[in-house]
Amino acid sequence: MDPAFLSFAILASLAGTVFAALVALLGVRAHHFAHILLAFSGAVGAVASIAFVVQDFEVLEIASVRLFFGMTFALDVFSAIFFAIVGLVSCLCSVYAIAYVRQSHEGYHIASLNAATALFVLGMQGVLLSTNVLGFMAFWELMSITSFFLVMADRKPASIKAALFYFVMTHLGAAAILTGFFVLAQGTILADFRTLAFSAQVIPAPALALTFFLFLFGFGSKAGLVPFHAWLPEAHPQAPSHISALMSGVMLKVAVYGFLRMMLFLIPSLPATFGLVIIGLGLASAIFGALYAVIERDIKRVLAFSSIENIGIIFTMIGVGAYAFANRLPGLLVVALLAAVFHCVSHALFKSGLFLAAGAIVHATGTRSLERMGGLAKRMPLLSGAFLVLALSAAALPPFGPFYGEWMFLQSLVQSLAAPTDGAVTGVLVLVLFAVVLASALAIFAMVKLFGIATLGAPRSEAAEKAVEPPASMNAPILLLALLLAWMGVFAPALVSLVGGKDLVSAANRLPAIEIVGIRPDASLVVPAAVFLGLLACLGLVFLLRRLLSDAKRERSYHTWNCGQPIDASMEYTATAFSAPIRFFFRFLLRTKNTVVAIPVVATNPWICRRELFLNLRSVWMDYGYLPIARTCLRAASIVRRVQSGSVQLYVAFIFLALLVTLVIAL
Amino acid sequence: MSPLLLTVIQAVLVLGLAPLTVGLVRWFKARLQGRQGAVPWLPYVALATMLRREMVISESTSWVFRLVPFVVCATGVFLVLILPLVSTGSALSAYSHFMLVAGVLALGSVFLVLGGLDSASAFGGMGSSREMTIASLVEPAVFAVFAAFAVASGHATIDGMVQTGGAALLVTPALLFSLIALVLIALAENARYPVDNPATHLELTMVHEAMVLEYSGPYLAMVEYASALRLTVFLLLLANFTVPTSFLFHPSAWQTGATAAVLVGTFLKLLLGSFLLALLETSIVKMRFYRMQEYLSLAFVIALAGLLLTLFL
Numbered sequence: 001m002d003p004a005f006l007s008f009a010i011l012a013s014l015a016g017t018v019f020a021a022l023v024a025l026l027g028v029r030a031h032h033f034a035h036i037l038l039a040f041s042g043a044v045g046a047v048a049s050i051a052f053v054v055q056d057f058e059v060l061e062i063a064s065v066r067l068f069f070g071m072t073f074a075l076d077v078f079s080a081i082f083f084a085i086v087g088l089v090s091c092l093c094s095v096y097a098i099a100y101v102r103q104s105h106e107g108y109h110i111a112s113l114n115a116a117t118a119l120f121v122l123g124m125q126g127v128l129l130s131t132n133v134l135g136f137m138a139f140w141e142l143m144s145i146t147s148f149f150l151v152m153a154d155r156k157p158a159s160i161k162a163a164l165f166y167f168v169m170t171h172l173g174a175a176a177i178l179t180g181f182f183v184l185a186q187g188t189i190l191a192d193f194r195t196l197a198f199s200a201q202v203i204p205a206p207a208l209a210l211t212f213f214l215f216l217f218g219f220g221s222k223a224g225l226v227p228f229h230a231w232l233p234e235a236h237p238q239a240p241s242h243i244s245a246l247m248s249g250v251m252l253k254v255a256v257y258g259f260l261r262m263m264l265f266l267i268p269s270l271p272a273t274f275g276l277v278i279i280g281l282g283l284a285s286a287i288f289g290a291l292y293a294v295i296e297r298d299i300k301r302v303l304a305f306s307s308i309e310n311i312g313i314i315f316t317m318i319g320v321g322a323y324a325f326a327n328r329l330p331g332l333l334v335v336a337l338l339a340a341v342f343h344c345v346s347h348a349l350f351k352s353g354l355f356l357a358a359g360a361i362v363h364a365t366g367t368r369s370l371e372r373m374g375g376l377a378k379r380m381p382l383l384s385g386a387f388l389v390l391a392l393s394a395a396a397l398p399p400f401g402p403f404y405g406e407w408m409f410l411q412s413l414v415q416s417l418a419a420p421t422d423g424a425v426t427g428v429l430v431l432v433l434f435a436v437v438l439a440s441a442l443a444i445f446a447m448v449k450l451f452g453i454a455t456l457g458a459p460r461s462e463a464a465e466k467a468v469e470p471p472a473s474m475n476a477p478i479l480l481l482a483l484l485l486a487w488m489g490v491f492a493p494a495l496v497s498l499v500g501g502k503d504l505v506s507a508a509n510r511l512p513a514i515e516i517v518g519i520r521p522d523a524s525l526v527v528p529a530a531v532f533l534g535l536l537a538c539l540g541l542v543f544l545l546r547r548l549l550s551d552a553k554r555e556r557s558y559h560t561w562n563c564g565q566p567i568d569a570s571m572e573y574t575a576t577a578f579s580a581p582i583r584f585f586f587r588f589l590l591r592t593k594n595t596v597v598a599i600p601v602v603a604t605n606p607w608i609c610r611r612e613l614f615l616n617l618r619s620v621w622m623d624y625g626y627l628p629i630a631r632t633c634l635r636a637a638s639i640v641r642r643v644q645s646g647s648v649q650l651y652v653a654f655i656f657l658a659l660l661v662t663l664v665i666a667l
Numbered sequence: 668m669s670p671l672l673l674t675v676i677q678a679v680l681v682l683g684l685a686p687l688t689v690g691l692v693r694w695f696k697a698r699l700q701g702r703q704g705a706v707p708w709l710p711y712v713a714l715a716t717m718l719r720r721e722m723v724i725s726e727s728t729s730w731v732f733r734l735v736p737f738v739v740c741a742t743g744v745f746l747v748l749i750l751p752l753v754s755t756g757s758a759l760s761a762y763s764h765f766m767l768v769a770g771v772l773a774l775g776s777v778f779l780v781l782g783g784l785d786s787a788s789a790f791g792g793m794g795s796s797r798e799m800t801i802a803s804l805v806e807p808a809v810f811a812v813f814a815a816f817a818v819a820s821g822h823a824t825i826d827g828m829v830q831t832g833g834a835a836l837l838v839t840p841a842l843l844f845s846l847i848a849l850v851l852i853a854l855a856e857n858a859r860y861p862v863d864n865p866a867t868h869l870e871l872t873m874v875h876e877a878m879v880l881e882y883s884g885p886y887l888a889m890v891e892y893a894s895a896l897r898l899t900v901f902l903l904l905l906a907n908f909t910v911p912t913s914f915l916f917h918p919s920a921w922q923t924g925a926t927a928a929v930l931v932g933t934f935l936k937l938l939l940g941s942f943l944l945a946l947l948e949t950s951i952v953k954m955r956f957y958r959m960q961e962y963l964s965l966a967f968v969i970a971l972a973g974l975l976l977t978l979f980l
Contacts, residue, residue, distance in 0.1 A: 377729035377785070388731070397777065398770040407766045410810070411823060417978060418818045426978055433814065434807045434971075441806035445799050448777055452795065457787035458727040531767065534748070534759070538741035542889070546737070550885040555722035560788045560881055573784070573792020581800040585960040 007062045009048035010075065010129075013087065016041025017122045024114030032098060034114045038121065039094035045125065046087030049080040062129055072192065073129040081341060082257045083128045085348040089250050090121045092477035093242040096356050099471045100242055104363065106154040108240065113153050117243065120146040124254050132192035133181045136258075140177070144170045144222075147251060150243045151235045162234035169221050169231040177218035177258070180211045184265075193261070200265040212266060212274050216281070219259035223252050224308045225315055226285040230619065230626050232308060233292070237300035237368065241359020244300060248307045249352030253344050256314055260340065267322050267333075275323030276428065282319050283435040285312025288621075290442035291590060294449065294582045295617055297575045298368045299358045302450050303351065306394060309443055310347045313436060314340050317409055320432055324416070327425050332416050339409035346402040346488060350393040353481030354450075357387045360474050361454060364467035370450070370575040375459035380469045382479065384455045389482035391451040395444040399532040401488025406440060442582070449578050458569040492528045576615060592617055673757040673916050674748060680933065681747045681903070685895040686710035688902060688937050695945035710895065714888045722884035727787035735782030736882065736889035742775035743896035751826045752903040753933055754916030760826035765813035768825060769806070772856065775893070776802040782890075783878030794877025797956055801862060801874065804963045805855045808848055811970035815845040815977045816908075829907045829915070836909070841980055844973030846908060851966035853901040857894070860947065861954040861962065874956075902940035903933070910936070 016037055024034035052060050052075060060080070062073040075083060097117070101108060123146060126139030148170070152163035184199055184207075185191035191199075200208070221228035236244050289309030296302045317340035324332035360383055361376060362368050377384040393400040413433045417426060459465040469475065560567050583592055593616040598609045643654075690707035697704025724732070749762040776798060783795035816828040819839045836842055855862045858875035867873050879890045907915065913925075914932035954962055 374787075375727065375729075377731050378727075381730060384729070384731075392774075392777070395773075395777070396770075397774045398767060403770055407764075407770075411764075411766060414814050414817050414823070417814065418821065423979065430971075430974065430978075433810065434967075437807045437810045441803035444773060444777065445803045448780055448799055452781055452784035456729065456731055456781060456785040457792075531762065534762070535741060535745055535771075538744040538748070539737055541744060542737050542740040546885060546889060550718040550888075554720075555724055555884070557726050558723050560725040560727055560786050560791075562788055567788065569787065571789050572787050573789060573796060578784075578792065578796045578799075581796060581956070581959075584957060585800070585804070 003060055006048050006052050007060055009044055010060075010062050010083075013041045013045030013048065014122065014125060014129075016044065017118050017125065021115045021118035021122065024118055025111055027111045031102065031110055031114060034118065035094040035098045038114075038118050039091045042087045042089075042091030042094065042121065044087070046084045046091060049075060049083040049087065052080045053077055053084070071135050072131050073126075073135065074131050075129060078261070078341075079128045079257065081345065082253055083125065085253055085345060086121065086124050086128065086250050089348055089352045090124075090246060092480060093245050093352065093356070096245075096359075096474050096477045097240075097242040099473045100359060100363070101240065103471075104240070106240070108153050113150070113240070116146045116149045116153075117246075120150060120243075120246065120251075124250060127254050128257065131194075132190065133185060133196075134189050137174070137178055137181070137189075140174060140258075143251065143254065144174060147239075147243075147247060150247075151239045153240050153243065154238070156238075159238040162231070162238045166231045166235035169228065173218040173221035173228070175218075176214045176221075180214035180218060180262075183207055183211045183214065193265070196262075197265040201269055208266065208269060209274070212270065215259060215262050215266075216278065219255050219262070220281065220315070222255035223259065223311045223315070224285070225281050225311060226288050226308065227281075227621050227625055229285065229289075229308050230621055233296075233301050233304040236304040236307070237298060241300070241355055241362065244303070244359070245352035245355035248304065248355055249348045252307060252311055253348050256311065256318075256340075256344055259315075260318060260337070263318055263322060267325050270322055270326060272323050272326035275319050275321075275326055278319030278322060279316055279428070279432060280319075282312045282314070282316030283432065283439075285309065286316060286439035287312070287435060287442070288589075290439045290446060291582070291586055292617075292619070293446035294442055295579045295590065295592070297370050297617075299362065299370055299373070299450065299454060300355070300368055302370075302446060303354050303358060306354075306443065306446060307347075307351055309439055309446075310343065310351070313406075313439065314343050314347070316432060316436060317343065320409075320413070320429075323425075323428065327421065329416055329419070329421065329425075332412055335408060335412040339405050339412075342405040342408065343402065346393065346405055346485070349481050349484055349488070350390050350402060353386070353390040353478055353485070354394060356474075356478050356481070357383060357390060360470040360478070361387075361467075364463075364470065365461065366463045367461070370453045372461040373454040373459070373464050374457045374461075374569065374572065375464055376455040376467055379459075379465075379467045380455075382469055382475055384451075386475070386478045386482035387455060388451055389485060390478075391447040393482075393485040395447040396440050397444065399486075399489045399528065399535050401485045401492060403489065404492035404528055406436075410436065445579075445582060449575055453573075453575045453578060457572050460569045460572065460574075486532075490529045490532050589620070590617075591620055591623075670756060670758040670760075673754040674759055676916065677753040677757060678744075678747055680753050681899055682744070682896070684933075684937060685892065685899040686714055688899040688941055689895045691938065691941035692898075692945050692948075695942050696948055699945055699949045710891075714892060717883075717888035717891070718885050720884040722886060725786050725881050728785045728881070731781050732785040732881075733886075735778045735785075736886045736893070738778040739775050739782075739893040740889045740896075742771050742778075743893045743900070745771055746900050747896065750900060750904060751829050751907060751915060752900060753929065755826055755829060755912055756917055757826075761824060763825040764823055765810075765817065765825060765828075766823075769809050769813070772809075773802060773806070775897070776856075779875075779878050779890070782882070783880075786881035788881065790877045790880050794874050794880070797874045798858075798878055801855050801959060801963070804960070805852055805966065808852055808963065808967040808970045811967060811974050812845045812849050812852065815842060815970070815974040818974070819977050825904070829912055839977055839980075841973055841976030844969050844976065846905070846973075848966050848970035848973060849905060849908065851962070851969070853905060854947075855963070855966070857898045857901055859898075859944065861951055862959065864953050899937065902944070903936055906936035906940055 020034050020038040020041065023030050023037060060075040062075060065071045101110060101113065120143060123139050123143030127136060127143060130136040130139055148163055148167045151166055152159040184196050184203065186199065217228060224232035236248050239247060286309050289305050289312055293302050293305035293309060296305055317336045321333040321336035324336060361373065364380065365373050389400065393402050396402045396406045410433060413429050416429055562571065583590060595614040597612045600606055600609045602608045687707060690710045694704045694707045746768065749759045750768065751760060751763060780795040780799045783791035817823050819842055820828045820830050822828055854860065858865055863874040865875065867876065875894065879887065882890050914929060916929050
């Protein structure tokens with residue numbers, strides 16, 4: 001396709017998004033139109049950027065704005081992949097939102113919600129298209145501020161609190177990123193990325209280290225990297241579900257994109273220790289995210305913690321890349337970055353699908369607590385079928401797409417073990433291998449709990465008993481995402497070669513002289529399509545044998561056996577009970593508190609009593625990290641406040657003192 | 668000998684022998700415990716009976732409950748097709764990549780767990796929760812074992828890894844640790860002592876049997892057959908990791924003598940494997956479930972020792 005046509009399509013997508021924001025402001029009547037417009041422009045953007053990736057252009061220039069000192073907006077292969085994710089997910093979320101926002105009981109202000117949604121999408125698109133610091137930061141702020149308003153869309157106290165927490169964290173992060181840019185670009189805000197890439201190779205080591213840590217904090221806090229993650233499980237679940245899908249599925253990926261892009265500049269000059277820092281934080285996120293996803297009982301918080309886990313795995317991949325490059329294993333760098341991008345794509349698909357499904361379930365049951373769900377598979381077969389596929393994908397099980405990303409990464413780790421390297425490197429790789437395996441094993445547990453407790457068994461509340469399938473316009477995006485993940489499972493190698501290790505590195509290039517050594521994902525030996533078909537064939541074989549060997553018709557329905565006693569839903573295992581073994585085995589990390597309160601029922605006999613169990617799922621990071629910092633800040637503030645005595649003479653003295661100090665410093 | 672024929676032979680042999688393995692274990696166990704014991708081929712009769720029985724399906728269950736036996740059985744059949752159990756170098760041997768094997772094993776466990784949860788009883792939930800815990804926490808040990816074999820043999824497929832069996836074990840003795848860990852993994856994955864008690868239905872200690880409690884008739888037959896299949900696969904795999912590959916069919920070598928050796932060898936492997944399993948189960952007791960992390964970390968540490976010794980020696 002003609003590059004001019006493609007860049008026109010991208011521009012049209014941006015214009016459509018802006019127009020959708022304007023239309024949305026017209027109010028409730030424009031609700032349909034605004035979302036259709038947003039969906040359409042998202043689809044156009046996705047198709048255009050996929051078309052761009054398929055063809056072999058280096059860079060697609062979108063627009064050059066003279067107004068602000070000549071800013072250029074452009075796509076390369078690397079940002080086009082993320083642009084495609086943004087387009088696709090925002091398209092599906094808009095289709096979903098048409099019915100979802102309409103029938104929601106939360107009392108959203110529809111006009112502002114829709115307008116903010118469109119501007120949020122615009123912000124993410126703009127970040128991906130920017131090639132200089134000013135544009136990047138401007139759109140980054142647009143993305144942050146609109147999402148701040150979106151988190152408190154239902155205007156409940158809990159949401160406002162979460163949104164403010166998010167606001168503080170995201171702006172600390174933005175300040176860090178901006179400072180990082182300043183240090184890297186030697187004080188100018190108009191530097192474009194090419195200049196940054198150049199100066200990353202010439203600036204002195206302390207400045208490089210400072211930049212690295214600023215970027216790590218800035219992008220890491222936006223992406224939900226432990227220990228800067230505490231806002232994420234508060235903010236993501238409070239937003240309306242299609243916004244949660246956008247935030248978890250796409251916004252985190254934009255943060256990863258920013259970090260990855262900067263890392264591609266920095267990696268050539270980074271010492272191995274910094275790779276270890278990324279690996280450490282990534283593994284901590286992966287394991288803590290997975291553990292909290294296992295023990296959490298709120299359907300949307302489970303998904304938020306699972307996002308932290310996946311972001312942790314992605315950061316670990318990036319860290320392994322940096323570490324491998326510093327230790328002269330460039331092949332591992334390529335595979336690790338490839339796996340990171342692949343995992344970004346698959347996480348975007350399954351996590352937005354899961355959030356959309358969770359939204360439909362929350363709407364049907366009127367609660368976010370897993371303990372009041374159950375029996376939905378029987379009542380919403382289509383939705384729960386898609387939910388099952390999405391949950392299995394999130395658990396990285398075959399034959400779905402995400403499994404192959406993990407395969408690529410773990411296999412290359414094992415292969416690098418066999419390669420002759422020094423002991424320390426091998427030790428790090430072994431540690432990474434097992435930590436990632438443990439995190440993904442816990443992720444399987446979390447996803448099984450999520451699906452099993454929410455949809456299987458008997459309904460645990462009246463609302464769950466009356467649940468019905470959501471309207472087709474809400475079901476369709478979820479089903480489509482599930483299909484896409486199955487499709488990814490069949491065509492994983494095609495997708496990998498599309499993302500292409502060499503392309504990725506050379507397009508984002510700036511990495512001098514990378515040699516791609518033997519390690520490539522073994523797509524030639526194992527064909528994912530054959531795995532998919534093989535499993536299907538085995539299923540068919542089993543089905544056929546069962547038909548041949550026994551009479552299929554003879555069955556009757558009866559209640560579940562309960563030792564001859566009547567049974568009801570309160571005897572079912574709950575999410576709390578289901579995760580009890582993991583809570584017990586990992587109690588040294590989780591530090592959950594069980595309190596049993598016994599209230600005697602009969603005054604004469606202390607043994608007959610009512611027992612209540614309180615389970616406190618505390619967050620170690622809040623208790624030992626954030627809250628002490630907050631308390632210290634408040635204490636410091638209250639000390640400083642004593643200065644505010646109200647006496648004018650004192651203020652004049654302060655002004656005089658300040659003047660004196662300034663003069664002393666200046667002269 | 669064409670690789671495709673080898674796959675077919677392996678499939679027929681293993682799929683046919685699976686119930687016998689379970690019967691043998693039970694028979695050996697009974698004899699070792701001083702009981703008469705049922706004939707080893709009783710599982711065939713039991714399966715045939717179950718296939719003819721009427722099914723009772725719980726009212727609370729959904730389509731997932733009906734899907735579970737098929738998926739669990741299919742993952743077992745898939746493993747039989749790809750793994751080197753009776754023959755190496757068969758048509759699908761390239762697919763016995765350890766990631767895929769671990770993934771398919773986990774897929775089977777996950778579906779069993781979902782089946783247990785769908786029955787809406789405390790038993791099913793309890794079994795599911797425990798099975799899921801064991802299945803997920805055993806995963807690091809599984810990867811440690813396979814990574815050690817991969818490094819030692821230079822192959823990522825299990826088909827290549829079994830080359831380290833027999834005399835090759837003497838070259839890399841560190842793999843003995845990996846083998847021990849693999850035994851511990853096999854016990855956990857197959858719900859045997861000391862992880863689970865396969866003989867009880869009503870103890871609060873049970874894991875696997877609790878999950879399948881609500882299945883009956885043909886579905887129960889499928890689930891039981893799948894677990895018999897898994898046990899057979901693990902016994903043969905363990906045997907193949909220890910004995911030389913000359914006890915396996917190979918596309919290049921095919922004579923009458925070798926054929927007889929392989930057939931007798933396979934039968935002996937199963938016989939010896941089930942005897943050792945029965946011996947183990949009569950000589951040790953089941954561990955309390957809440958001490959399982961000790962067992963699983965032990966398995967992991969042994970496997971890790973195997974890997975590190977392979978890497979650094």
